[in-house]
Amino acid sequence: DQQVKQNSPSLSVQEGRISILNCDYTNSMFDYFLWYxxxxxxxxxxxxxxxxxxxxxxxxxxTVFLNKSAKHLSLHIVPSQPGDSAVYFCAAxxxxxxxxxxxxxxxxxxxx
Amino acid sequence: DAGVIQxxxxxxxxxxxxxxxxxxxxxxxxxxxxxxxxMMRGLELLIYFNNNVPIDDSGMPEDRFSAKxxxxxxxxxxxQPSEPRDSAVYFCASxxxxxxxxxxxxxxxxxxxx
Numbered sequence: 509d510q511q512v513k514q515n516s517p518s519l520s521v522q523e524g525r526i527s528i529l530n531c532d533y534t535n536s537m538f539d540y541f542l543w544y545x546x547x548x549x550x551x552x553x554x555x556x557x558x559x560x561x562x563x564x565x566x567x568x569x570x571t572v573f574l575n576k577s578a579k580h581l582s583l584h585i586v587p588s589q590p591g592d593s594a595v596y597f598c599a600a601x602x603x604x605x606x607x608x609x610x611x612x613x614x615x616x617x618x619x620x
Numbered sequence: 621d622a623g624v625i626q627x628x629x630x631x632x633x634x635x636x637x638x639x640x641x642x643x644x645x646x647x648x649x650x651x652x653x654x655x656x657x658x659m660m661r662g663l664e665l666l667i668y669f670n671n672n673v674p675i676d677d678s679g680m681p682e683d684r685f686s687a688k689x690x691x692x693x694x695x696x697x698x699x700q701p702s703e704p705r706d707s708a709v710y711f712c713a714s715x716x717x718x719x720x721x722x723x724x725x726x727x728x729x730x731x732x733x734x
């Protein structure tokens with residue numbers, strides 16, 4: 509059973525608009541969440557993270573929002589740029605358990 | 621540091637053959653993870669090591685899969701015998717000791733079993 513769920517396999521967004529990628533989780537013990545970005549033929553690279561004690565973390569064009577009661581987090585990219593076209597993985601971990609659990613990923617297409 | 625280094629980048633083998641994937645983690649990292657990426661299941665954690673000791677191998681799909689970490693700078697993932705359904709991209713990642721730090725991934729090994 510998937511503990512981290514990304515229900516949208518793909519998303520297309522116009523360049524300059526906001527991209528919103530969603531992620532749901534089932535394990536209430538998760539207390540640290542990460543987003544990774546992956547280009548073809550490369551390994552995933554870390555993008556941004558958030559601790560469960562926060563509900564928002566911002567880094568330039570990227571903002572992650574966490575709604576603990578809904579067990580939901582989202583990644584906002586604004587404005588979207590062509591280089592943002594990639595697969596985005598949501599991931600989560602639990603304090604004391606060092607493994608990181610990933611979702612299936614969402615492929616983001618930025619349209620010109 | 622050159623990052624996490626995996627070899628080979630691509631591997632094509634016949635069903636029934638033994639396959640060995642290799643990984644060199646980032647120097648100083650205490651954790652090493654092996655992941656498998658498929659279309660159906662996304663990124664699955666297979667096994668991870670802490671200070672060269674296997675901690676959790678619950679993600680290893682079958683006894684045909686085994687992993688070792690003989691020292692802090694080298695790990696292998698072996699599949700014997702290989703089957704077509706093992707075809708996937710296998711990633712190795714490493715991270716520092718501190719909890720809740722991000723993992724750094726290698727470029728992956730694309731395995732095709734025919």
